[in-house]
Amino acid sequence: QQQQQQQQQQQQQQQQQQQQQQQQQKQPQHSGNFDFNVITGNQTRYELPEPSESKKPSSVSTTTIKALYDKAKTFKTSGPPKTPLGQILVLLAELYKNAKINKLQRDALKTLALKQHIGLYAAAKVYQVNQDEMDFIDTLQKICHIVYL
Secondary structure: OHHHHHHHHHHHHHHHHHHHHHHHHHHHOOOOOOOOOOOOOOOOOOOOOOOOOOOOOOOOHHHHHHHHHHHHHOOOOOOOOOOOOHHHHHHHHHHOOOOOOHHHHHHHHHHHHHHOOHHHHHHHHHHHOOOOHHHHHHHHHHHHHHHHH
16 A cells, blocks of 8 residues: 555655646747847946957957947937838837836837737828827827737
């Protein structure tokens, strides 16, 4: 009887270990939801490290590194985004920056933009035509409410 009890306990422990391993395998390593807009501490955006003599490859001269560093510091984009997705993402970033929408709304709308939600794209087109920001914000909030509630 003792041997049977010990065997049953061992089997139960093995089953529990297998269940735990299966649960760990089912759980994603990371959620995939990163907020690239969060800056912690005294960081500033797009701060480039100073070129270092000690870290340079032997085939690259110091003047080349400094020239690339100077060019990167003065890099400018070629204007506003040309794709509808890029335009929507810029609009959402500006609305969030100006506290017109909250973080949850921004994140939800970003997700919808990446999924090419037709209502969001239609609202952006209307906004481009009539430039009525309050109407656009109201529409965005309704889209969030309908899709996520």
